[in-house]
Amino acid sequence: MHKIAVVGSGYVGLVTGACLAEFGMEVTCIDRNIAKINGLKNGRIPIYEPGLEQLVKKHFHHKRLHFTTNIKTAVEESEVILIAVGTPTKEDGSADLKSVLQVAEDIAKYINGYKIIVDKSTVPVGTGQKVKQTIRNILSNKNNNTSFDVVSNPEFLREGSAINDFLKPDRIVLGVESKMAEKVMREVYAVPNGHGIPFIVTNLETAEMIKYAANAFLALKITYINEIANLCERVGADVKMIAEGMGMDHRISPKFLQPGPGFGGSCFPKDAKALAKTGRDNSLPLTLVEQTIIANELQKHRMIEKISNNMGDLKGKTLGVLGITFKPETDDMREAPSLVILEALVRKGAYIKVYDPAGEKEGRLRFNHIKDKVVFCQDEYTAIKEVDGILILTEWPQFKKIDLDYIKNQMKGNYFFDFRNIFERSAIEAKGFQYYCVGR
Ligand SMILES: NC(=O)C1=CN([C@@H]2O[C@H](COP(=O)(O)OP(=O)(O)OC[C@H]3O[C@@H](n4cnc5c(N)ncnc54)[C@H](O)[C@@H]3O)[C@@H](O)[C@H]2O)C=CC1
Numbered sequence: 001m002h003k004i005a006v007v008g009s010g011y012v013g014l015v016t017g018a019c020l021a022e023f024g025m026e027v028t029c030i031d032r033n034i035a036k037i038n039g040l041k042n043g044r045i046p047i048y049e050p051g052l053e054q055l056v057k058k059h060f061h062h063k064r065l066h067f068t069t070n071i072k073t074a075v076e077e078s079e080v081i082l083i084a085v086g087t088p089t090k091e092d093g094s095a096d097l098k099s100v101l102q103v104a105e106d107i108a109k110y111i112n113g114y115k116i117i118v119d120k121s122t123v124p125v126g127t128g129q130k131v132k133q134t135i136r137n138i139l140s141n142k143n144n145n146t147s148f149d150v151v152s153n154p155e156f157l158r159e160g161s162a163i164n165d166f167l168k169p170d171r172i173v174l175g176v177e178s179k180m181a182e183k184v185m186r187e188v189y190a191v192p193n194g195h196g197i198p199f200i201v202t203n204l205e206t207a208e209m210i211k212y213a214a215n216a217f218l219a220l221k222i223t224y225i226n227e228i229a230n231l232c233e234r235v236g237a238d239v240k241m242i243a244e245g246m247g248m249d250h251r252i253s254p255k256f257l258q259p260g261p262g263f264g265g266s267c268f269p270k271d272a273k274a275l276a277k278t279g280r281d282n283s284l285p286l287t288l289v290e291q292t293i294i295a296n297e298l299q300k301h302r303m304i305e306k307i308s309n310n311m312g313d314l315k316g317k318t319l320g321v322l323g324i325t326f327k328p329e330t331d332d333m334r335e336a337p338s339l340v341i342l343e344a345l346v347r348k349g350a351y352i353k354v355y356d357p358a359g360e361k362e363g364r365l366r367f368n369h370i371k372d373k374v375v376f377c378q379d380e381y382t383a384i385k386e387v388d389g390i391l392i393l394t395e396w397p398q399f400k401k402i403d404l405d406y407i408k409n410q411m412k413g414n415y416f417f418d419f420r421n422i423f424e425r426s427a428i429e430a431k432g433f434q435y436y437c438v439g440r
């Protein structure tokens with residue numbers, strides 16, 4: 001059993017802390033946000049993630065999971081220190097490493113013996129070396145020759161399925177520079193190792209690049225099916241069948257071939273931009289990644305056009321929007337397509353009624369600047385009452401069960417924009433709606 005510190009108690013930090021405790025480690029989660037830490041100490045989980053609250057409470061109760069703002073004690077008492085802070089996009093598209101390097105400095109200040117410092121955050125290639133140099137400079141200024149290792153251990157969890165993704169990953173990636181570091185990290189992940197989860201053990205740069213290459217490829221794959229979907233609408237093909245036909249080829253797989261209004265989330269957009277920047281910084285523009293970024297923005301605007309081309313002048317029209325989070329089973333609105341789409345609809349004079357099972361709190365903040373045109377409702381039936389059209393932007397499972405006869409009678413108009421292809425056209429048109437989706 002190793003004593004672990006996780007610096008940064010956001011999505012990844014919290015899931016990592018709770019799951020490493022589940023693996024039998026003793027974990028201290030640190031954050032500079034005092035309110036967040038106090039909330040966690042009092043059982044308040046600041047994010048909506050299925051299963052997280054239960055896992056955090058279980059290990060907090062068994063004193064295997066601790067929360068603090070005191071990084072000094074946490075560093076002194078831990079053998080392995082994971083950096084899980086944010087790496088948001090800067091103006092030039094690169095990842096902002098301010099927080100990562102700040103934590104590296106804090107660790108160097110309090111290091112009191114051999115430590116393994118692990119980059120869990122998604123960081124551009126070369127960051128591990130920067131972390132190492134930052135710590136080394138501070139130690140040498142103090143004539144402190146304490147040894148340490150830096151490890152890259154990128155995370156692949158998806159929001160909404162984060163616990164399962166962490167406990168049963170497809171693989172564990174370790175960028176290491178010593179046998180000792182590899183040995184300790186294999187012990188930290190002894191449980192998944194025991195379940196046959198494969199490890200990829202490589203150098204820091206390769207581990208860092210695996211993360212970006214994977215995320216950008218997944219973003220590209222989604223963008224590819226979105227573009228095929230747009231062409232399907234012109235040539236009368238069915239993108240759902242195309243995805244099925246493609247996906248039967250095991251080299252392609254059916255995963256991540258669902259077209260929609262564009263990808264969102266805190267990572268695909270930011271990581272694609274960061275990788276594109278790395279390409280340009282090395283005089284090797286990654287044209288496919290750069291085009292993915294452009295095409296994804298275009299996809300959101302294509303959705304707006306689809307609405308205004310079919311509903312005509314939106315001035316004074318009301319739309320009932322079902323789902324605004326970037327995907328189901330999360331309250332996260334970071335880079336959600338709804339942010340661009342709703343703003344454009346309001347700009348065209350539309351009024352919006354919104355229902356999202358988990359997105360209201362964040363949504364109110366994000367749409368505060370247009371709050372006179374956006375009304376939050378407490379359920380999907382209230383959100384569609386008296387509207388001219390329905391707009392589905394997030395495929396929350398409950399929306400598939402909506403009572404179509406009831407909503408047809410409750411609505412003023414009959415426009416039905418299903419941008420997640422939840423329904424079959426025939427079923428919706430049979431109820432008297434004008435049905436619009438993506439690629440069918
Ligand atoms: N959200 C996700 O699904 C995934 C995120 N990642 C990566 O993990 C990293 C973290 O992402 P999230 O957890 O989503 O971010 P987040 O924004 O939810 O959490 C980051 C936390 O770090 C804290 N923090 C920032 N600077 C700090 C400092 N100097 N000392 C202590 N705490 C500090 C913040 O207060 C915040 O609570 C990013 O690099 C992201 O790309 C990787 C895989 C999945």
Ligand SMILES: O=C(O)[C@H]1O[C@H](OP(=O)(O)OP(=O)(O)OC[C@H]2O[C@@H](n3ccc(=O)[nH]c3=O)[C@H](O)[C@@H]2O)[C@H](O)[C@@H](O)[C@@H]1O
Pocket residue numbers: 122155156157158159160215218222255256257258259260261262263264265266267268326327
């Ligand atoms: O680095 C990260 O943060 C994470 O980013 C993504 O996970 P996440 O963003 O949580 O969610 P996804 O399920 O990947 O969906 C991302 C976006 O793509 C969209 N998407 C996904 C799949 C698909 O077929 N079509 C599609 O439009 C979703 O609606 C969503 O907006 C990756 O899937 C994770 O492996 C990675 O760890």
